[in-house]
Amino acid sequence: MNQIKAEIIAIGDELLYGQIIDTNSHWISQELTKIGVRVIQRTTVGDQEGSILKAFEEAEKRADIILMTGGLGPTNDDLTKPLLAKYFECEIALVPEALEAVRSFFEKRGRELTPLNELQAHLPTKCTYVPNEVGTAPGMWFEEHGKQWMSMPGVPHEMKKLMEDFVLPKIKATHKLPIIYHKVIKTVGIGESWLADLIKHWEAGLPDHIRLAYLPSLGQVKLRLTAFGEDYDELQADVETQIDLVKPLIDKYIFGYNSETLEEAVGRLLKQKNKKLALAESCTGGYISHMITSIPGSSKYFQGGVTPYHNEFKTKLLSVDPEILKTHGAVSEATVVTMAQEVRSMFNADIGLSSSGIAGPGGGWKEKPVGTIWIACSNGEKTISKKLQLTQDRMLNIQLTAISALNLLRLVLTDQTE
Amino acid sequence: MNQIKAEIIAIGDELLYGQIIDTNSHWISQELTKIGVRVIQRTTVGDQEGSILKAFEEAEKRADIILMTGGLGPTNDDLTKPLLAKYFECEIALVPEALEAVRSFFEKRGRELTPLNELQAHLPTKCTYVPNEVGTAPGMWFEEHGKQWMSMPGVPHEMKKLMEDFVLPKIKATHKLPIIYHKVIKTVGIGESWLADLIKHWEAGLPDHIRLAYLPSLGQVKLRLTAFGEDYDELQADVETQIDLVKPLIDKYIFGYNSETLEEAVGRLLKQKNKKLALAESCTGGYISHMITSIPGSSKYFQGGVTPYHNEFKTKLLSVDPEILKTHGAVSEATVVTMAQEVRSMFNADIGLSSSGIAGPGGGWKEKPVGTIWIACSNGEKTISKKLQLTQDRMLNIQLTAISALNLLRLVLTDQTE
Known part of the structure; x- marks a missing residue:
């Protein structure tokens, strides 16, 4: 079976200036790969007639399907439409159906149609008009020069809707894909x-x-x-x-x-096992709590958390013995063990999870360099602790500690701590 | 003055399959634009000899400077180096300096040099070797066919270091830029x-x-x-x-x-005014705390925080009157005001900041739909509260609430709450 080849062309000076990041080409690449179309090249060009026409020409030589994003807004500097008409040697004419769509789009939002918006309903005569239900710039599908071409707006959610509703089904229907x-x-x-x-x-x-x-x-x-x-x-x-x-x-x-994240997996386990979680975070500063609560429905299993960022609050709120802090320091097994145990009671939880460490970039010394971090997880029966030796980078240390802590929680929940 | 034109070529099947997002081309676009170089095209090609050579050829016609990322790892499928040698008609030979650099890179990390890594010190004879201090694949600079060419690894922090230390200074030194x-x-x-x-x-x-x-x-x-x-x-x-x-x-x-973030600005103000902060987060679930503590040195002004994710803990830990919770609900002005005031004392802080709301997607009702959120900030003298009516999207609500809360804190710190 011959592989069907696609090329993606992103159009817009704002991409080349680095003002916006091109997430469209990435998403389209993923979706085409999933259905068995091979993406052979991605090209980004600015709002210059010569560059855009050259990109069409070159893509046509390589690919069976050419997908374009951008250059379709209502302002003057949007070139894609006239250049498509020029490239395929046709006129631009009003498409009444498209005008109706733009008009009703504005009506629903209580806004008035401007002459610029009206122009958006004028399309190259050789294209098939593809309605854009979530925006004003229509999609344009061409079958010319023996290839399939689609022009879409650059706004990500408009592009995605056109891809999902029209382009991907069309490609699947018209090609024999693996x-x-x-x-x-x-x-x-x-x-x-x-x-x-x-x-x-x-x-x-x-x-x-x-x-x-x-x-x-x-x-x-x-x-x-x-x-x-x-x-x-x-x-x-x-x-x-x-x-x-x-x-x-x-x-x-x-x-x-597949798409399940670690925080979703941990949430699923907590729900399945009907266990409630509480967090005592020092060096992670609330990041584990944020990961847990980013999941819809997390209030079912998350009781709450505390971030005692200084020793005095580790003692005051979590009863960490000042003697321990003096002898072992805040970054120690004894400290995180107490924190995990105490936060369980503080929040009437089944499981307590804790972190304490030197996230950096400052604050390290010979015995405890930046990146030295302790985590602990207590389920009432036992408390498992772990020492991590991470990096020099503060944000990386916070993220890696959170992942390790969630993993420790997962292992405790599934009785895999040996 | 003639504008200097640059083209960026990203190489790698993993980009075309959408396995990784190409942040490199975006960053390079920004940096070149800043120094007055005009980026005229970005091209992404896979690990195929034909596509890569064709991309070299085409870029050479358009641009004065061609910057390449990717295709330089130690494995077999990395093609850039042999293709550069082929394109510029030269041999690949050992560069002793490069071998020394790779060897010392591994030594420092206590790892042994493999034959594959040794190969990374073999470079096209027409290139200038550019040391990569943070990785094993060196940069290669060519001045061939009347153009400047630079090949860099695809790992973002390696590419950035090579750009900052070598490429950008080199371009500035060799071109008259605006x-x-x-x-x-x-x-x-x-x-x-x-x-x-x-x-x-x-x-x-x-x-x-x-x-x-x-x-x-x-x-x-x-x-x-x-x-x-x-x-x-x-x-x-x-x-x-x-x-x-x-x-x-x-x-x-x-x-x-310029590059100062909101959380950095708030940290700067807290330090300047010698004020200590404490957080009581409900719907933001630790996200504000994470933003604050992501800044190095935040322990100087951040005392700590608490996330009472259920009503009982709002009462137990922050003395929110059960009557208030019953009459006004957890998502109310009275609740966030008490939370902000009480968390101040809990953490001996000068300022308390709080949030409570319905992040969604579930949990809303007619009077308090998803996206209804209250925030408050108390400095001991006064407590300012604010109601937000945000979106249907949980993550967006969390992020927007955090930004609004940090802004409220900024206004309180600068006496701009009128």
Whole structure:
């Protein structure tokens, strides 16, 4: 089967000046890859006639599908439409249906149609008008020069709606695309090379039609399995078989699948096990609490938290013995253990989770350099603590500590702390 | 003066598959624009010899400077180096200095040099070796075919270091660039169109050599003034004159200049005025605390915070009268006022800041729909509260509330609450 090739062209001076970041091309790349279209190039050009026409020409030589974003606003400097008409040698004429759509878009918002907006309903005669339900610049679909072309506005949610409602279904309906099944295994608490080492025999034995990709991110590694074939259900079964084989090798590190985040996974476990959580954060300064509460419905399992940023409040609010602070310091096992235990009672929780460390960049010394951090998790029966030796970077230390703490909580909840 | 033109080429299948987002091209665009180089195109290609060579060829026709990122790792699929050697018709040979650098990089980290890493010290003979102090893939600078070329690794912090230490100074030293002076005024608490309305007469009177750009982001609007001319000091003076004129019109909304963030500005004010802060967060769930503590040195002015995520803890820890909770609810002026006042004493602070609201997506009702949020700030003398009516989106509500709360704190600290 020949692979269908696509090229993405983003248009706009504001992209080249770095005023806005082009998240559109990234999103389109992901969506096309998912349905089995191969993205072969992405090009960003400014609002210059020569550059845009040259980009059309070059893309046409390489790709079967050319998707364009940007350059469709109501102001003068938006060039895409006249250049498409020029490139495909046609006129620009009023599309009554498009005018009606723009008019009703403004009516609903109680705003008046301006002559500039009216112009947005004038389209190249060779295009198929594609209604934009969430904005005023319509999509334009061309089948010219033996290729498929789509022009979309640069506003991300308008582009996404046009892609989902029209472009992706159209591409699927008009091309024979490979059948693809993806599943992502999400791991935490192990580095990429160690993970690779644990699963190397399994990886070597993967059938030819299943590919593996390692996708590392902060403190986590995703394993993406992609199966190619003729039958979706068969591919799904094949991938599940492989997951059943790899799972026992790395079970301790797997927290979820596909789009589930670590904070969602921890929330799911807390709900399943009907356990309530409380947090005592020092060096993470509220970041774990923020991660937990960013999940809708977290009030079901999150009782609350306290951030005693100075020793006196560790003593006053969490009964950390001043003697401990004097002998062991605030960054010590004894301190985080007390914090985790005490915050449980403070918030009538089942589980207490704590952090204390030197986030940096200042404040370290020889015995406890920047990046020295202790975390602890207490469930009433036992309290598990862990020392981390992280980086010189404050924000990185905060984020990595939060991930380690959530992972410790996950291991406690699933009885995997050995 | 002829504008110097640059093209950016990002190399890597992982970009075209949408596995990672290309923040490099965006950052390079910004930095080049700042020094007066015009970015004319950005191209992203995969790990295919044909596409990469074609991209070199095309870029060479358009640009004076070609900057490449990616395709330099130690694994087999990294193509950039052999293709640069092919394109410029030269050999690849060991650069002893580069080998020494890689060796010492590994030594410092207590790791052993692998043969693959050793290969990274083999470079095209026509390039100037540019040391990479924070990674193992060196930078390569070429002056070939009448153009300047730089190849850099795709890891963002490695690329940035090479750009800052070598590429940008080199470009400035070898081209006559226009003199440009930028200053950014940072505002919070006012929307773009209202801001534009307040300063429209000033904007209309700006001299021709100073341009204004509105750069809106979440809850904030940046005003960037860019002056073009012959003399840097003169441009700086011209921009300062304009800022002196616009300041009285929008003084209340200005929190800082250039790269200063709102949380940095608030920290600066707290330090200047020698005031200590405590936080009582309900709906923001620790996010304000995270913003405050993300700033190095925040322990100087941040005492701590508490997140009582349920009513019982608002009563137990912050003495919110159960009667108030019953009559007015947790999302009420009376509740946030008590929270702000009580958290001051809890943490021996000068100022208490609080939030309580319905972040969503669930939990709203007719009288208090999702997005209804109260914030308060107490300095002991007075307590200022504010009601916000925000969005349906949980994360957006959390972020916008945090920004509003920090702004309220800023206004209290600067006696601008009228």
